Amino acid sequence: MKIVEANSGVLTNFDVLKFLESRGASKDSARVFSNVTPSENKVYGYLFGTPARGQTMENINEFKEKCKKYDLAEAEVLNIINTRPSSIVGIYPLIENCDLRLGDTVEELVELVVEVFPPHPSAKTVENDAKTTNVEKIEDQNDNDEGKPENEEEMETIDGS
Template sequence: MKILKTDAGMLTDFEVLDMLRARGAQRDPMACIGLVANSECKVYDYLLQRAACNQTREVIESFKRRYEEFKKGNEKRKLTKAELLNIINFRPSSHAELYAVIPNLDARFKVNEDGGSKDVDELLNIVHEMLPPPPQQPEQEAPEHEEGTQDAEAMEQN
């Protein structure tokens, strides 16, 4: 890969995934030998497990337009480019996840005495409506109990 212009801007995970698809990356690292680097295949595989795999350019543009409407009239609602990018990439689905993406959220958005925030709820609603969720991960089977584990559980009960 050749860098044409350094520091040209930040990319969403979708844009990276789209570029890797265009270059021929596939889930099977053996199938993309010679097309892309092994590390790019690993990035591709990782991004297929994230929200980016269900996003499109239109979805991202629609989300940005809806965010622009949300922030109008309230300068405190303005997010940095990096924060907006993180919301698109990580698609926070709860207050806790949004607090991890936006520093000083309490100071920047109106927070009620009970800790709730109409602004935060509205932003989360926009995220839920506009950005598709990541693919569902198959549930891992619970490991079977071993004999030693059963003995330890029996001792705890006594």
């Protein structure tokens, strides 16, 4: 790789992910035919689990345009894009003097992030796991309830009373 122009701009995690994909990076380390180093595959694997996986250039450009009214530094915008905070608690560490600079508009900024960017991939996984776990618990409970009397009359019949 040859550096054409040093420090020409910042890269989002999405930019790095797309670059590594274009070079042939994969989560599957068994791909021998690619020109990607093991460290590039590890970076790709990490980024694949971040919000960058679900983002698009359109999302990023839309967010950059809509958040201009908040007068955020470029690094703050980059951090928001990379981490996709979905709550006020997630925004505060990313913006210097958040209370003083944004005041009540912090909630608007969080709503903008949630509106523009897709949910974090791990959040979907946790949600799906929770649904699966709940279904399994219900099925297990139903399996355990088999053979148990459903009401007092059945209980009396079983007891012989």
